[in-house]
Amino acid sequence: MVELFNTRKFMIKVEKLTKIFPGSGAKAVEDVSFTLEKGEIGCIIGTSGCGKTTTLKMINRLIEPTEGQIFVDENHSHTVDPISWRRKIGYVVQKAGLLPHMTVKQNISLLSTILEKDQSYITRRVRELMSIINLPYDEYQERYPSELSGGQQQRVGIARALMEDPPIMLMDEPFGALDPVTRNSLHSEFWDLNQKLHKTILIVTHDLTEAFKLGDLVILMDQGKIVQKGSKEDFLKRPANKFVEEFVKGEGLV
Amino acid sequence: MYRALILIILVNIFSCLGHAKRPIVIGSKKFSESIIIAEMVSILLEEKYQTSVVRKFSLGGTKVAFDALKLGAIDIYPDYTGTGYVMILKMDGERDPQKVHQIVSREFKSRYGILWSKKIGFNNTYALAVRGDDQRFKNIDRLGQLSGIVESYQFASPHEFMERKDGFDRFSKTYNLNFQKDHILSIESGLMYAAIHNKQTDMIIAYSTDGRIKAYNLKIIKDDLNYFPPYQAALLANKKSTESFPEIMKAFSEFENLISENEMVEMNDQVDRFKKAPYDVARNFLIKKNLISGKIVNKTEESNLFKYFYSKKDYLLKLLLEHLLLSFGALGMALLVSIPIGISLTRHESLAKVVFPIINTIQTIPSLALLGFLIPIMGIGFAPALIALFLYSLLPIIRNTYSGIKGVDKNYIEVSKGIGLTGTQILLKVEIPLALPIILAGLRTAAVIVIGTATLAALIGAGGFGDPIFRGVATVNSNLILLGAIPSALLAIFTDKCIGQCEKIFVSKGIRLKN
Ligand SMILES: Nc1ncnc2c1ncn2[C@@H]1O[C@H](COP(=O)(O)OP(=O)(O)O)[C@@H](O)[C@H]1O
Ligand SMILES: [Mg+2]
Numbered sequence: 001m002v003e004l005f006n007t008r009k010f011m012i013k014v015e016k017l018t019k020i021f022p023g024s025g026a027k028a029v030e031d032v033s034f035t036l037e038k039g040e041i042g043c044i045i046g047t048s049g050c051g052k053t054t055t056l057k058m059i060n061r062l063i064e065p066t067e068g069q070i071f072v073d074e075n076h077s078h079t080v081d082p083i084s085w086r087r088k089i090g091y092v093v094q095k096a097g098l099l100p101h102m103t104v105k106q107n108i109s110l111l112s113t114i115l116e117k118d119q120s121y122i123t124r125r126v127r128e129l130m131s132i133i134n135l136p137y138d139e140y141q142e143r144y145p146s147e148l149s150g151g152q153q154q155r156v157g158i159a160r161a162l163m164e165d166p167p168i169m170l171m172d173e174p175f176g177a178l179d180p181v182t183r184n185s186l187h188s189e190f191w192d193l194n195q196k197l198h199k200t201i202l203i204v205t206h207d208l209t210e211a212f213k214l215g216d217l218v219i220l221m222d223q224g225k226i227v228q229k230g231s232k233e234d235f236l237k238r239p240a241n242k243f244v245e246e247f248v249k250g251e252g253l254v
Numbered sequence: 255m256y257r258a259l260i261l262i263i264l265v266n267i268f269s270c271l272g273h274a275k276r277p278i279v280i281g282s283k284k285f286s287e288s289i290i291i292a293e294m295v296s297i298l299l300e301e302k303y304q305t306s307v308v309r310k311f312s313l314g315g316t317k318v319a320f321d322a323l324k325l326g327a328i329d330i331y332p333d334y335t336g337t338g339y340v341m342i343l344k345m346d347g348e349r350d351p352q353k354v355h356q357i358v359s360r361e362f363k364s365r366y367g368i369l370w371s372k373k374i375g376f377n378n379t380y381a382l383a384v385r386g387d388d389q390r391f392k393n394i395d396r397l398g399q400l401s402g403i404v405e406s407y408q409f410a411s412p413h414e415f416m417e418r419k420d421g422f423d424r425f426s427k428t429y430n431l432n433f434q435k436d437h438i439l440s441i442e443s444g445l446m447y448a449a450i451h452n453k454q455t456d457m458i459i460a461y462s463t464d465g466r467i468k469a470y471n472l473k474i475i476k477d478d479l480n481y482f483p484p485y486q487a488a489l490l491a492n493k494k495s496t497e498s499f500p501e502i503m504k505a506f507s508e509f510e511n512l513i514s515e516n517e518m519v520e521m522n523d524q525v526d527r528f529k530k531a532p533y534d535v536a537r538n539f540l541i542k543k544n545l546i547s548g549k550i551v552n553k554t555e556e557s558n559l560f561k562y563f564y565s566k567k568d569y570l571l572k573l574l575l576e577h578l579l580l581s582f583g584a585l586g587m588a589l590l591v592s593i594p595i596g597i598s599l600t601r602h603e604s605l606a607k608v609v610f611p612i613i614n615t616i617q618t619i620p621s622l623a624l625l626g627f628l629i630p631i632m633g634i635g636f637a638p639a640l641i642a643l644f645l646y647s648l649l650p651i652i653r654n655t656y657s658g659i660k661g662v663d664k665n666y667i668e669v670s671k672g673i674g675l676t677g678t679q680i681l682l683k684v685e686i687p688l689a690l691p692i693i694l695a696g697l698r699t700a701a702v703i704v705i706g707t708a709t710l711a712a713l714i715g716a717g718g719f720g721d722p723i724f725r726g727v728a729t730v731n732s733n734l735i736l737l738g739a740i741p742s743a744l745l746a747i748f749t750d751k752c753i754g755q756c757e758k759i760f761v762s763k764g765i766r767l768k769n
Contacts, residue, residue: 060672087674097669101687101762111673114683144764160673 010071011168011200012036012059017068019054019224028054030224032068036217038167039198043215045205051224052204056170059202061085073167087111090161090169090199095177096153098145098160104130105141108160115164129159132193151182158190162197169201175210187213208248220244277306278499281319281328281634281715284312284728285443286525286532287378287463287487287518291332293536295489295505301546303501310634312724314622314713315414316341318629322715324366327633329495330502334378336485338362338370340420351377351484362490369496371489371506376463376515379477379485380415383460385450386471396478401430404457409433410450411459412443420483422459428481444526444728447472463515465523487513508545525729529555532729555733562733569722574741576717580636581708581745584643585701592648593693596655597681606656617649621710629714639708639716646707647700654696658689690761698753705746709738719745 012035019029029051036042044052057063059070061082070077073088098107106113108129109122130137133155145153154174161169175183191214194201205211211218212232219229228240239245278299282292289311296307310328313319316337322328338358339345343365348354355373362368384391394400409431415421426433439455447466450458460467460474467474489506496502513521521539524530534551541548556562563570599606616624624645628638662685670680686693712720719742726734758766 057672062668062672083674083676086672091669091672093665093669093672097665099666099670099684099688101764103764110670110675110683114675114679144762146764 009038009074010035011038011040011073012042012202013069013071014055014059015069017055017058017070018066019051019058019063020066027066027224029058029065032221032224032226034217034219034226034229036200036202038200040216041194041201041203041214042217042219043203043205043211044219044221045208045211046221046227048206050221052206052221053172055221056172056202056204060089060091060170087115087164088166088168090164090166092157092161092169092171092174094173095150096145096157098153098156100145102144103141104135104143104145104148104156107145107156108163110160111164125163126159129162132162133159134189135159151178151186154178154186167200169199171201171203173204173206176205176207183207183210190214220247277308278330278495278502279308279310279328281313281322281331282309282311283315283319283331283333284713284724285461286522286729287461288332289532289725289728290521290525290536291374291487291489291513292330293532294540295330295332295509297533297537297540298505298508298545299501301540301548303505305499305501310715312712312721312728313634313715314625314710314724317626318634318714321629322634323368323490323492325629325633326492326494327635328492328715329499330489330491332374332487332489334485334487335370335373336379336420336483337418338490339483341418344419346420346483349480349483351486354484355486355488363493367493369491369493369503371491372510374487374489374509375511375513376518377484377486378461378463378518379482380459381462381467381474381477381482382457383450383467383472383474384457385453386473388456388473390456391473391475394475396476397429397481398478400475402432404431404433406437407433407457408437408439408455409457410439410441410446410455412446413440414443415459416440420481425481428479442727444730447526448730463518463522465519465521465526468519469523469527487518512543513539527730529729529731529733531555555731557733559733559736563737566737570737570741573717573719573721573738574745576721577705577708577719577742577745580639580643580711580716580718581701581704581749583640584704584708585647585697587640587644588647588651588700589697592651592696593655595648596652596693597659597686599652599656600659610653613649613652616645621646621707622713625710625714634714634716636716639711639714639718643704643708643711647704650696650699650703651693652696654692654699655689658692658696659685661692662688687762688765691757691765694753694757694761698750701749701753702746705742705749709742718742 015033017029017032018027020027032055034042044055046052054063058065059072061077072085077085102110105126108126112122112125126141127137130140135152135155148156154177158174175186178186187210203214216231217229218232218235220227222243228235228244235244235248239248280292280296282288292309292311296309299305299307313322316333319328319331319333320342323331335351335354335358339354343358343361345357348357355370359370362370382397411422441449443461446458447460447464447470449455450472451470460472462474489509491502491506521535524535525532534553537548538550540546541550556565595609599609621642624642625638628642632638632641666684666688667680670684675683708718709720709723711718712724719738721738722734723738726732726738
């Protein structure tokens with residue numbers, strides 16, 4: 001708890017996070033701790049089923065942790081109701097998760113509409129975000145998700161998370177469903193974008209290239225536990241164990 | 255149009271409240287004779303006693319009419335001593351017409367507070383009839399002669415005969431009529447005569463006053479064991495009604511021995527074969543008997559269907575209003591109730607396991623039976639019909655709301671929650687819009703069911719397009735049947751299309767594109 005009063009401002013901090021789903025003996029997530037400071041990008045990586053999504057959902061309080069502490073923007077999860085908690089966090093999911101019955105504009109402005117922001121603000125903000133994600137407003141705002149390509153959907157998903165300008169973003173395999181070319185260009189766009197926005201971002205991915213490219217902090221998980229966390233350098237030069245070495249090698253990055 | 259609507263509502267309110275200034279409500283069962291007699295009573299009360307009268311004709315059978323009378327939902331209807339004796343009192347043994355009349359008069363008064371008039375004059379008993387030219391029956395005059403030899407014959411009887419105590423089972427046992435099970439047909443009485451005439455059946459249980467016995471040259475086989483009790487026609491009235499309307503008893507006294515058997519046969523024939531309106535036939539008769547004054551009307555019905563419909567336009571409008579009020583009233587109520595129920599069931603699975611079997615069961619109750627259950631509670635007319643239709647429209651809407659909402663992709667819900675929507679916001683902004691096509695499909699099903707089933711409402715005096723259909727079937731009048739059938743079918747199609755249009759308006763283009 002001493003760390004809580006550190007002078008350096010942390011935006012996401014989890015301590016000894018553990019999740020056991022009811023009816024299952026195994027720990028889906030076990031003893032996960034890490035900290036992200038303001039403006040940092042963290043990447044959780046690991047094979048399918050290792051507990052990445054569960055960790056992310058616990059931070060967004062979609063899943064109640066069995067044990068452990070969560071702090072976001074220096075607030076403890078117990079002190080804030082879950083609805084306001086989530087509204088402060090931009091949330092991007094696999095395959096964008098756009099609502100099919102809403103237009104691009106309606107999807108992006110969903111939270112603002114709920115918060116009853118006025119229309120002129122909404123239009124201005126949606127225009128702004130759509131120019132950031134490189135989708136011309138006039139051409140795309142009235143389209144439905146089914147009329148967009150996968151890459152375009154993913155960008156709209158990111159714009160939606162940014163709508164109320166949250167200090168923190170949680171992203172679950174945001175580029176997972178895309179072809180390599182689109183993914184690469186989105187990586188670059190995204191990187192440039194955050195140079196301007198300075199959001200604290202936690203990205204879940206199963207693509208090590210992505211993690212190394214975007215992450216200030218890379219967190220490798222296996223079977224619910226953190227195997228190693230650190231920078232790209234740490235992973236390449238100081239792999240914690242054989243598993244990490246194999247994992248990095250398997251991805252063809254060495 | 256508004257005036258008709260208000261009138262319908264008022265009539266229903268009045269008949270519910272039993273207000274002193276209300277009109278007298280006259281019922282009838284759904285065959286020509288009953289309708290003609292009921293018309294006569296109505297006309298006499300209207301023209302001679304200057305009372306206002308409401309006609310609730312073509313009620314769905316003895317049980318419906320009798321229950322309605324007992325409850326005061328109707329004040330008068332015609333019936334037969336034998337029916338009262340055997341079917342309602344469940345007695346038997348006596349065959350003397352005078353004595354049977356005495357018994358029913360006494361018992362009905364003490365048991366049910368219902369008064370019988372003196373005999374109208376004619377006896378309309380059941381009679382076994384065959385084709386006069388059917389050589390197989392050439393030498394058969396008595397039912398006793400049929401004992402054990404009818405195995406190869408086809409037999410048809412009215413529905414009611416199949417059910418009553420003195421009906422088919424005991425009848426066939428008494429005379430040892432060994433019909434094969436699949437040779438026995440239960441049929442609308444109005445259609446039975448055409449069936450034997452066209453050789454679709456060999457024997458029918460005819461009504462002895464039916465004009466078609468003579469017209470189709472049918473031969474009556476004599477009831478030599480005196481199996482059937484006397485069926486003297488008479489009028490029944492609720493005692494309470496006679497107290498508030500003294501003219502009822504005055505009118506009753508004028509019916510004593512008013513109609514002979516031949517006269518009744520003739521009038522039935524006028525309606526059944528010559529398509530005269532029961533109203534005209536009844537009125538002409540009263541004029542001939544000097545009970546009212548007026549000019550004899552002798553018009554046969556318009557045979558050109560378009561002109562016929564046009565001539566009935568006021569009646570059609572009244573039917574339309576009744577039908578709309580019933581169907582859309584029921585649908586509206588169901589919509590208000592079913593959607594919240596359907597939604598809450600998705601939230602409480604254990605409740606769903608209890609509720610679905612119940613509403614599934616309601617759905618399987620035959621419409622007429624459901625109406626029958628409701629009569630003792632709510633009487634006859636608009637209210638029980640509305641409730642029955644309401645109950646029928648519950649299932650499709652609840653089921654589709656439930657499965658529509660259940661079927662919404664869990665990812666959309668989780669994502670909305672993740673963005674920060676509350677449960678209610680997710681319901682209103684995500685779940686309902688996504689489930690809407692399925693909910694509307696449920697509404698569509700309910701609408702078609704309700705508009706169709708609403709035709710049965712006529713059987714309990716609630717009017718609507720069923721009214722001409724049942725009277726048409728009873729009097730073998732296909733124009734009259736079409737007068738109800740065509741508009742109700744059009745209404746169903748039209749409503750179906752309208753709800754289809756609603757889908758275009760209310761369902762997001764985004765999900766219509768996807769499918
Ligand atoms: N709602 C749940 N109920 C039970 N088990 C779950 C649930 N969600 C995930 N799990 C299990 O928890 C483990 C981690 O899942 P998840 O976090 O989705 O993995 P990842 O995102 O790394 O692929 C898996 O074994 C998965 O089967
Ligand atoms: Mg995952």
